[in-house]
Amino acid sequence: MSSSEKKLDPRIGLDVGTSRIVMARRVDNEIEYRSQLNAFVRIPASPLTASVLRKEGIPHTIDGSDVVIYGDQAEKFANIFHVETRRPMQNGALNPSEPDGPAVIREIISLLIGDQKARPGEKMCVSMPGSPLGSSDDLTFHESVVRQIVTDFGYEVSTINEGLAVVYSDLAESNYTGIGVSCGGGMCNVCFAYLSVPVVSFSISQAGDFVDTNTATATGEVATRIRMFKEKDFSFNGASGDKIQRALTIYYDEVIRHLVTAMNCAFSDNRALPKLDRPVPVVLSGGSSIPRGFRERFEKALRQSAFPVPVSDVLLAADPLHSTAKGALVSLLAD
Numbered sequence: 603m604s605s606s607e608k609k610l611d612p613r614i615g616l617d618v619g620t621s622r623i624v625m626a627r628r629v630d631n632e633i634e635y636r637s638q639l640n641a642f643v644r645i646p647a648s649p650l651t652a653s654v655l656r657k658e659g660i661p662h663t664i665d666g667s668d669v670v671i672y673g674d675q676a677e678k679f680a681n682i683f684h685v686e687t688r689r690p691m692q693n694g695a696l697n698p699s700e701p702d703g704p705a706v707i708r709e710i711i712s713l714l715i716g717d718q719k720a721r722p723g724e725k726m727c728v729s730m731p732g733s734p735l736g737s738s739d740d741l742t743f744h745e746s747v748v749r750q751i752v753t754d755f756g757y758e759v760s761t762i763n764e765g766l767a768v769v770y771s772d773l774a775e776s777n778y779t780g781i782g783v784s785c786g787g788g789m790c791n792v793c794f795a796y797l798s799v800p801v802v803s804f805s806i807s808q809a810g811d812f813v814d815t816n817t818a819t820a821t822g823e824v825a826t827r828i829r830m831f832k833e834k835d836f837s838f839n840g841a842s843g844d845k846i847q848r849a850l851t852i853y854y855d856e857v858i859r860h861l862v863t864a865m866n867c868a869f870s871d872n873r874a875l876p877k878l879d880r881p882v883p884v885v886l887s888g889g890s891s892i893p894r895g896f897r898e899r900f901e902k903a904l905r906q907s908a909f910p911v912p913v914s915d916v917l918l919a920a921d922p923l924h925s926t927a928k929g930a931l932v933s934l935l936a937d
């Protein structure tokens with residue numbers, strides 16, 4: 603069947619993450635995902651460079667005498683030209699020291715949705731981080747810029763808290779009651795929902811990037827190389843005691859400690875919590891939940907703490923890199 607004969611549902615769930623932007627939509631009753639790295643490189647270019655990139659189908663824009671290459675291809679070009687990729691976002695929100703950020707995010711979203719431009723009334727739901735626990739950082743600017751980008755594509759925009767999206771994606775069986783945790787690149791987001799209604803949500807700004815940069819400093823490596831090793835070879839049960847593996851474990855444990863402490867702190871005010879008649883599940887998601895042993899390590903730390911909410915199971919999401927986008931889509935499909 604050609605793609606034009608497929609039944610494409612116009613509703614879109616979008617996860618705008620520090621590390622990746624992920625789109626979810628329904629095609630023939632199955633959910634299709636597309637994702638791109640939320641990164642770019644800027645290199646000096648001649649008119650020849652631009653025409654070569656066009657011929658090769660490499661996503662780029664021309665800006666004065668530079669070419670800006672974005673998405674997954676940014677990493678490849680960063681390696682070839684020995685530069686670090688640049689990131690439109692940092693710690694879960696727009697990176698204030700990257701003025702090119704919003705324009706790059708717009709190009710990446712355009713690449714993901716392809717020819718599917720909105721008709722009037724069509725809906726897109728975008729994930730938003732929760733407020734950082736115990737900090738006055740304000741996410742209003744980030745949210746309004748991202749909303750504007752999506753509105754400019756013609757969509758009617760709604761937003762969903764990232765932790766709540768994980769509940770919508772993975773906790774249908776418990777009637778959307780439980781705690782969704784998304785461990786990404788820039789942040790961990792947590793949301794406790796009761797019968798699909800968010801009760802408590804927050805974020806912390808220690809996650810995968812924190813592990814990479816601290817491991818890089820401790821071992822004298824560059825962060826990109828650490829990340830590549832981590833994504834390919836790292837597990838908590840790794841027998842090899844090599845220096846990078848040890849440093850990764852130390853900083854990962856630090857993230858888990860921050861996360862469990864923050865969860866205890868945020869849930870300690872019992873007045874905010876509904877009276878539960880049974881324990882609730884916790885579901886872990888996001889790229890940083892993937893390494894083997896992470897779920898067990900987190901569960902042990904949570905159970906050893908005096909966590910005030912009774913927990914049944916600690917689960918790993920069915921598809922950790924796609925849960926947030928799926929949850930955003932699920933919130934639209936319920937309409």
Ligand SMILES: Nc1ncnc2c1ncn2[C@@H]1O[C@H](COP(=O)(O)OP(=O)(O)O)[C@@H](O)[C@H]1O
Pocket residue numbers: 618619620621622623785786787788789809810811829832833834887888889890891892893922923
């Ligand atoms: N297979 C993997 N193993 C370990 N870590 C991974 C893997 N894939 C991605 N990651 C890490 O997960 C983080 C990104 O997770 P993601 O959920 O995409 O984040 P964000 O929501 O911030 O975009 C990064 O720190 C990345 O290095």
Ligand SMILES: [Mg+2]
Pocket residue numbers: 617618619620784786888926
């Ligand atoms: Mg994400």
